[in-house]
Amino acid sequence: MSTVGLTHGWIMHINIRHKLGRDPWFVIGMILGSVLILLVLLGPPLTPYEPHDMSFRPLSPPSAEHWLGVNDGGMDIFSELLVGMRNTMGFGLLAGFVSLILGVAIGLAAAWFGGVPDQICMRLADILLAVPAVMILIMTAALFRPAPMTLALILSIMLWPTTAKGIRAQALVVKNRLHIHAAKQMGGSGSYIVVKHLLPELFPLYIIGFATKARMAMFMEASLAFLGLFDPSRKSLGIMISYALKYYYLDIWWNWLLPPVFLLTLLIMTVTFLAIGLEKVFDPRLKEAL
Amino acid sequence: MRKGHHIGLVPAYLLAGLVLIYASYILPRLLPGDFVTAMYSSSHVALTADQEDQIRAHYSHGEGFSRFLVNLLTLNWGYSYAFLTPVSGLILGALPWTLLLLGSAHAISMFFGFIAGVEAAWRRGGYLEKAGVGCMTVLEGMPEIGTGVALLLVFALYLEWFPPSGAETAYAMSSPLGRIWDVARHLVLPLSTLVLAYFPGNFLLTRASMVMVLRAQFVQTARAKGLPPARVRYAHAARNALLPMVTRFGLRIAFMITGALVVENIYSYPGLGTLLFNAIAMRDLPLIQGIVLFSSLLVLFINLALEYVYGWIDPRVDYAY
Numbered sequence: 001m002s003t004v005g006l007t008h009g010w011i012m013h014i015n016i017r018h019k020l021g022r023d024p025w026f027v028i029g030m031i032l033g034s035v036l037i038l039l040v041l042l043g044p045p046l047t048p049y050e051p052h053d054m055s056f057r058p059l060s061p062p063s064a065e066h067w068l069g070v071n072d073g074g075m076d077i078f079s080e081l082l083v084g085m086r087n088t089m090g091f092g093l094l095a096g097f098v099s100l101i102l103g104v105a106i107g108l109a110a111a112w113f114g115g116v117p118d119q120i121c122m123r124l125a126d127i128l129l130a131v132p133a134v135m136i137l138i139m140t141a142a143l144f145r146p147a148p149m150t151l152a153l154i155l156s157i158m159l160w161p162t163t164a165k166g167i168r169a170q171a172l173v174v175k176n177r178l179h180i181h182a183a184k185q186m187g188g189s190g191s192y193i194v195v196k197h198l199l200p201e202l203f204p205l206y207i208i209g210f211a212t213k214a215r216m217a218m219f220m221e222a223s224l225a226f227l228g229l230f231d232p233s234r235k236s237l238g239i240m241i242s243y244a245l246k247y248y249y250l251d252i253w254w255n256w257l258l259p260p261v262f263l264l265t266l267l268i269m270t271v272t273f274l275a276i277g278l279e280k281v282f283d284p285r286l287k288e289a290l
Numbered sequence: 291m292r293k294g295h296h297i298g299l300v301p302a303y304l305l306a307g308l309v310l311i312y313a314s315y316i317l318p319r320l321l322p323g324d325f326v327t328a329m330y331s332s333s334h335v336a337l338t339a340d341q342e343d344q345i346r347a348h349y350s351h352g353e354g355f356s357r358f359l360v361n362l363l364t365l366n367w368g369y370s371y372a373f374l375t376p377v378s379g380l381i382l383g384a385l386p387w388t389l390l391l392l393g394s395a396h397a398i399s400m401f402f403g404f405i406a407g408v409e410a411a412w413r414r415g416g417y418l419e420k421a422g423v424g425c426m427t428v429l430e431g432m433p434e435i436g437t438g439v440a441l442l443l444v445f446a447l448y449l450e451w452f453p454p455s456g457a458e459t460a461y462a463m464s465s466p467l468g469r470i471w472d473v474a475r476h477l478v479l480p481l482s483t484l485v486l487a488y489f490p491g492n493f494l495l496t497r498a499s500m501v502m503v504l505r506a507q508f509v510q511t512a513r514a515k516g517l518p519p520a521r522v523r524y525a526h527a528a529r530n531a532l533l534p535m536v537t538r539f540g541l542r543i544a545f546m547i548t549g550a551l552v553v554e555n556i557y558s559y560p561g562l563g564t565l566l567f568n569a570i571a572m573r574d575l576p577l578i579q580g581i582v583l584f585s586s587l588l589v590l591f592i593n594l595a596l597e598y599v600y601g602w603i604d605p606r607v608d609y610a611y
Contacts, residue, residue, distance in 0.1 A: 025427060126299075127306040130593040132544040134551070135586045136313075142570060142578045143317055162541065216545060219433055223548045226435060227555065228570050241435055245556065249454075253443060261439045269431030276427060 016204075019281045026277025032270040040089055043082040051079040051235050062255050069255045072247065077240075081259055084235040089267065091152050091221040096214030099156035100206060103163025103213075104199075110164065111171035112194055122168070125161035133158035134220065141229040148221075148230060155217055163209040167202055174201055204282035211275035215268060222264050237264040303594045307587055314583045315358045318575065341371060362583075368576035372569065377580040380565060387457050388561030391477065392550055395484035396539075403489045404535060407496025408528045411504060412519075423497065426490040434549035438483040438556040445479060452478050455558035480557045487549055495538055499531040506530075533604045540596045543589055 020026050039046075048067075049056075056070040063069070068077035110121040133155060140146060140154060174180065175198070183193050224230060225238025232239065237260045244257035361367070367377040410419045446454035453459075457476050464472065503509065504527055512526040513519075554563030562581055569577040 123302055127302055127309075129541065130303060130306050130590050131310065132547050132586055132589045134544055134548045135582045135589075138566070138570075139314070139317065139579070139582045142573075142575070142582075158544075219545070220548055222433065222435060223552045226552055227567055238435070241439065242555075245439065248439075248442065249447060253447070257439060257443075261436050265432055265436035268433045268436075269428070272431035273427070276430070 016281060020277065023277045023281055025273040026281065029270050029273030029277055032266060033274060036085070036089070036267060036270060039082065040086050043086055047079045047082050049076040049079045051075060051083045052233065053079075059250075059252060061252070068259055069252065071240075071243065071256060077256055077259065080235050080240055081237075081263060084237045084240055084260065085263055085267065087148070087235055088218055088221050088225075088237045088264070091148055092214045092218030092271075094149065095152040095155045095159065095217035095220075096210050097156075098153060099159035099213045099217075100163060100210045102156060102160035103209060104167055104202075104206060106160060107164035107167030108171055108194055108198055108202075111168045111175060112190065112198070118168075121164065125164055128158060128161045131158070134223075137220065137224060138227070138229060141224065145231070148234065151224070151230075152217065152221075155220060156213075159213050159216065163205075163213065166205055166209065170202055170205055171198055174198060204278070208275060208278045208282060211271055211278060215271040215275060218271065219268055237267075299594065299597050303590055307590050310583065310586050310590070311359065311362065312355065314579055315355055318579065344369075367580040367584075370569075370574050370577040372572040372574040372577065377577050380577060381562065381580055381584055384560060384562045384565045387559060388550070388554070388563065391480055391484065391554070391559060391561060392546075394477070395481055395488060395550075398481075399485045399488035399492055400535065400539075403492025404496050404528075404532070407493045408500050408523055408531065410493070410497045411500035411531075412523055414501060414504075423494070426493050429486060430490040430494065432486070434483055434487045434553050435556070437486050438480075438553050441479050441483055442556060452476075454479075457560050476559075480553050480559050483553050483556070484550065487553075488546070491538065491542070492535055495534055496531050499534045500527065503527045503530045529603075533600065536596060536599055536603060540593055543593065547585070547589065 048065075052075065054073055054075055056066065056076060058070060058072050060066065060070045066076050066078065068081065071077050071080070106121050106125075110118040136158060137151060137155060141151060146154075180193060180197055183197060188196075221236065222238035222241075225234075225236035226242045228239075228242065230236060230239065240260040241257065241264070244253070244260065247253070248257055365378040365382075367381070369375075370377050370380055373380055406422070410422055413419045442454060445451050453476050458469065458472050459476075506527075509522060509527050512522045517526075550561075551563035551566065553559070554561045555567045558564055562585060566578065566581045568574075569581065
């Protein structure tokens with residue numbers, strides 16, 4: 001299944017686009033995703049107030065001026081929400097992207113060179129897989145209080161192994177195909193073959209890997225923020241939930257607690273649907289750590 | 291060959307464990323400047339000058355790595371200034387609650403997820419199966435924060451069926467049976483949140499691998515022999531769908547821990563997650579360090595144990611190396 005999809009380049013391409021368009025999860029994911037992206041892009045002009053502005057009456061209910069009311073610190077909840085989602089999403093996309101690049105580079109290198117480099121990379125991947133990434137993040141965050149960007153990069157260093165292993169396995173299959181042998185016979189250099197043949201032929205794996213990694217990173221960002229590991233002045237869905245949860249028994253849970261919970265759930269759900277749809281269409285057998 | 295694979299793994303895990311311990315030893319010592327003052331100035335814990343000196347000494351004096359290792363083994367993990375107790379006591383006190391919560395959540399979601407997955411694959415194409423897969427895919431997309439808060443609002447705040455926080459009623463003098471009932475009632479909401487988070491993945495994965503297994507020829511043979519369907523399903527086919535679930539468990543551990551941390555906090559369940567949250571809030575560095583190191587080593591150990599489970603479930607795994 002996958003092998004066909006992976007080798008016959010663009011002929012299958014049309015078919016795959018057709019199949020993706022018919023997969024309900026992928027379509028729902030795309031629709032939700034476009035709405036969320038639109039919210040993020042239109043966020044800055046849409047944000048009614050500066051989210052750090054504390055000059056409003058604390059805990060006032062939703063009104064025409066404050067669509068979702070004001071939190072305990074006197075900040076406009078709707079503005080917080082937009083900025084928070086942008087931060088959560090940005091963190092996830094960055095960590096997903098960097099871990100994807102690391103995973104692809106290491107996976108391809110391991111498959112192409114084989115032997116000792118392969119062994120080293122894969123043992124390293126095993127070790128990283130055995131270490132819980134959250135704990136490393138918590139430790140660095142608690143000790144050094146790094147910028148969110150730095151944490152995203154550290155997370156991507158912890159997340160590359162699953163992608164690298166998937167890429168390596170598939171690259172080993174492609175590597176022994178006839179057209180690669182032909183390219184070698186023609187005198188194509190290693191870098192030429194890797195860049196021109198292996199890299200594009202594994203493309204479906206990249207988007208699946210990216211979606212699963214971005215999902216994991218968004219989930220982690222929200223959770224770490226919830227646990228209070230980020231700078232408290234940085235807006236994030238996780239931190240909003242954490243603060244609002246302290247007052248959940250008051251009558252403000254529906255305008256303060258529910259919106260960030262809803263938005264975060266929507267965000268994670270969107271990425272999950274996209275990942276599941278892509279996985280189903282591109283390779284039913286490839287079960288990555290979802 | 292079989293033995294070789296496992297023996298080769300032990301050093302890798304030992305190395306990983308040592309790296310973790312060393313990181314935990316060296317990181318606080320790499321901090322620039324007087325971090326003790328910087329850290330505790332913004333916390334709620336007021337330290338006397340004496341205590342501040344003590345903690346500074348704990349991190350800065352030339353205690354070697356070997357001494358650190360000995361302390362680790364003798365449960366001498368430092369002193370928590372926020373709780374005024376040794377760190378080891380706090381961790382070992384919270385551990386049973388976390389084990390109870392996570393253990394039962396995994397046992398329930400793996401067992402029922404597996405059964406449901408096998409049955410769904412068997413009834414492939416039916417309406418019930420399609421609806422089940424749809425629901426589970428939606429649930430799979432729900433983060434623990436979302437389901438946790440939703441369950442809290444509905445069942446603890448609105449319906450008031452279950453207590454919103456804690457693991458047992460404080461100072462309740464009751465019979466042993468009453469205590470078990472009390473603990474169970476407190477467990478329901480956090481447990482349901484975690485089961486809702488773990489169950490869909492187990493279900494979907496088992497179903498997917500079972501669908502592949504059912505196409506195999508040996509399943510047809512078993513059917514052709516006239517074996518009862520339940521026997522074909524479980525004795526012949528299902529055991530082949532078991533391995534992916536165990537593999538997935540290992541791959542998802544980091545993810546699951548994050549979720550469990552959050553769930554414990556939502557319900558103020560007195561396990562390691564809530565302890566860690568409080569330690570972070572009070573900038574209690576020795577405690578944070580202790581929890582992080584302890585749980586990382588625990589996960590490492592579970593992963594190593596899983597490697598043996600793979601080989602036991604599916605001998606082919608050993609030959610693959």
